Amino acid sequence: MRGNVIGFDPDTNTGAISGHDGSRYDFATQDWHGSARPRHGDLVDFQIDGRRAHDVYLIEPEYVRPGFWQFYFSPRGRISRSQYWLKLFLPVFAVGLVLGLLRLANGEVTSGPFSTLGFLFHLAVLWPGIAILVKRIHDRNKSGWLAWLLYAPLIVIIITLIGGGIAIAVGNNVAGGTLFIISGVLGIFLVIVAIWFFIEFGCLRGTIGANRYGPDPAR
Numbered sequence: 001m002r003g004n005v006i007g008f009d010p011d012t013n014t015g016a017i018s019g020h021d022g023s024r025y026d027f028a029t030q031d032w033h034g035s036a037r038p039r040h041g042d043l044v045d046f047q048i049d050g051r052r053a054h055d056v057y058l059i060e061p062e063y064v065r066p067g068f069w070q071f072y073f074s075p076r077g078r079i080s081r082s083q084y085w086l087k088l089f090l091p092v093f094a095v096g097l098v099l100g101l102l103r104l105a106n107g108e109v110t111s112g113p114f115s116t117l118g119f120l121f122h123l124a125v126l127w128p129g130i131a132i133l134v135k136r137i138h139d140r141n142k143s144g145w146l147a148w149l150l151y152a153p154l155i156v157i158i159i160t161l162i163g164g165g166i167a168i169a170v171g172n173n174v175a176g177g178t179l180f181i182i183s184g185v186l187g188i189f190l191v192i193v194a195i196w197f198f199i200e201f202g203c204l205r206g207t208i209g210a211n212r213y214g215p216d217p218a219r
Contacts, residue, residue: 025052079139150197
């Protein structure tokens with residue numbers, strides 16, 4: 001029979017299922033066969049013995065691969081490591097490398113057509129990069145707000161570098177030097193966070209089975 005979990009008490013290790021026949025069935029932890037703790041609303045298949053459910057198996061929802069717009073522009077859901085590397089990191093790295101080589105070949109240092117093109121490209125992939133990273137964070141069953149640990153210091157570094165350059169240009173070397181020191185400290189913090197993100201969200205497998213953000217994309 002199939003039904004939905006309507007409650008589970010971790011203190012007593014007991015729960016209840018609302019069967020699709022309209023009846024309620026109780027179960028215990030030893031009856032549960034699932035990759036995670038029973039949650040309200042979980043769809044399950046189970047055997048019955050009177051009003052007791054046993055051999056309760058979680059029916060996990062099927063993962064539907066996101067379309068183009070959902071993948072690149074929506075922060076909702078989960079993606080696997082392979083999706084992250086093959087559909088975001090490697091293409092962005094390849095295009096950035098080509099644009100960098102064209103800048104060198106054209107003799108551009110700070111400005112030029114390929115420098116402008118590179119700036120526009122990185123601006124265009126900014127939001128897709130954030131949205132995809134959030135989905136990868138979700139795959140590890142963590143809040144997407146963690147992305148701010150990577151992007152907030154980067155934003156502050158850019159602001160302090162610009163401010164420091166302006167301060168030195170107008171003759172305020174003390175303020176400029178202070179802002180450059182702040183950007184340097186934040187840069188060290190950013191490197192540490194980036195290494196953690198690389199390991200945690202770039203190398204490690206996501207939650208096995210469904211989590212609070214959706215079905216398992218690696219199934």
